[in-house]
Amino acid sequence: MRRHPAAFTEMLRCTLLGQVRNRMALLLAVAFIPGWIAVARLCASDRAVRFSLDSLGVDAATRASHVSQVVNALAAVTLVTGFVMFMETFKAGEMDRRLLLAGYPRVPMLLAKVAAVTLIAALLALYTVAVLWASVPVRQVGPLILGLLGAGLAYGGIGLLLGSLVRGELEGFFLVIMLSLVDTGLQNPIFTVVDLSGLEVLPLYGANQLTLAATFTSRTPWSYGLLSCAWSAATSALALLVFHVRTRSHSAGGAVAATGLPSPMAASGPPETTVRASARRSR
Numbered sequence: 001m002r003r004h005p006a007a008f009t010e011m012l013r014c015t016l017l018g019q020v021r022n023r024m025a026l027l028l029a030v031a032f033i034p035g036w037i038a039v040a041r042l043c044a045s046d047r048a049v050r051f052s053l054d055s056l057g058v059d060a061a062t063r064a065s066h067v068s069q070v071v072n073a074l075a076a077v078t079l080v081t082g083f084v085m086f087m088e089t090f091k092a093g094e095m096d097r098r099l100l101l102a103g104y105p106r107v108p109m110l111l112a113k114v115a116a117v118t119l120i121a122a123l124l125a126l127y128t129v130a131v132l133w134a135s136v137p138v139r140q141v142g143p144l145i146l147g148l149l150g151a152g153l154a155y156g157g158i159g160l161l162l163g164s165l166v167r168g169e170l171e172g173f174f175l176v177i178m179l180s181l182v183d184t185g186l187q188n189p190i191f192t193v194v195d196l197s198g199l200e201v202l203p204l205y206g207a208n209q210l211t212l213a214a215t216f217t218s219r220t221p222w223s224y225g226l227l228s229c230a231w232s233a234a235t236s237a238l239a240l241l242v243f244h245v246r247t248r249s250h251s252a253g254g255a256v257a258a259t260g261l262p263s264p265m266a267a268s269g270p271p272e273t274t275v276r277a278s279a280r281r282s283r
C-alpha cells in the first residue's frame with residue numbers, strides 16, 4: 001500500500017506535464033474560451049429578457065447578450081475540459097497498460113487523472129470568470145467560479161470515461177461535441193420557449209442553475225453545485241470499471257511477481273523510463 005501515494009504523485013506529475021506540452025490544449029484554453037464568449041456577445045441582441053430559475057423559484061431579468069455570454073462560457077468550459085481529458089486518456093491508454101505490467105496499481109492511476117481534471121477545471125473556471133468580468137455585470141464571483149468548476153468537472157469526467165471506452169478519436173470528439181451542444185442548447189433560457197421536463201438529469205443542469213443565479217441574482221442555490229460533482233464521481237467510477245475490465249488479464253499479481261519486473265517506485269525516472277527498463281529485462 002505504501003507505493004500507492006508515490007504512484008499517484010508520479011502519474012499526476014506526468015499527466016500535468018503532458019497537458020502543458022499539448023499545444024492544442026493550450027490553444028483551446030487560451031483562445032477558444034474568450035473567442036467563443038466574444039462571438040456570443042456580437043451575435044446576441046441587447047434586448048431585455050426575463051427567464052425563470054428553477055433552483056430559486058424566481059424570475060431573473062437582464063440583457064439577452066449577457067445571458068448568451070454566460071451560457072456560451074459554460075459551453076466553452078465543457079468543450080475544452082472534455083476534449084483535453086479525452087485526448088489525454090485516449091492517447092495514454094497504451095502507456096497505462098504497460099505501466100500495469102510494470103506493477104503500477106490501477107486506483108492511483110485513475111485518481112491522478114481525476115486530480116488533473118480538478119486542477120484543469122479550476123484554472124479554466126478562474127480564467128473564464130476573468131473574461132466574463134470584463135463584459136458581464138457579475139453579482140457573485142465565488143458561486144460563479146464554483147458553477148464553472150462544476151461544469152468542467154462534469155465534462156472532464158465524461159472525457160475521462162470516453163477516453164477509456166471508445167475505440168477511435170473521431171467517436172470521442174463527436175460524442176463530446178454533441179453532448180455539450182445538446183446539453184447547453186436545451187438549458188439556454190434564450191432559446192427555450194417551452195418548459196421541458198427531465199433537464200435535471202443532464203450533466204450541466206446543476207452548474208447552469210448555479211452559474212445563472214450567481215451572475216444575475218443575489219441568491220445562491222448551493223445544493224445544485226453538488227449535481228455536477230455527482231456526475232464527475234459517477235463517470236470517474238465508470239472509467240475505473242472500464243479500465244479494470246479491459247486490463248485485468250494483463251495485471252495479475254502473480255504474473256508480475258513471476259516475471260521479476262521491478263517496481264516503478266524504485267525507478268528514479270518518469271514512467272516511460274520504467275517501462276523501457278522493464279521491457280529490456282523481459283527480453
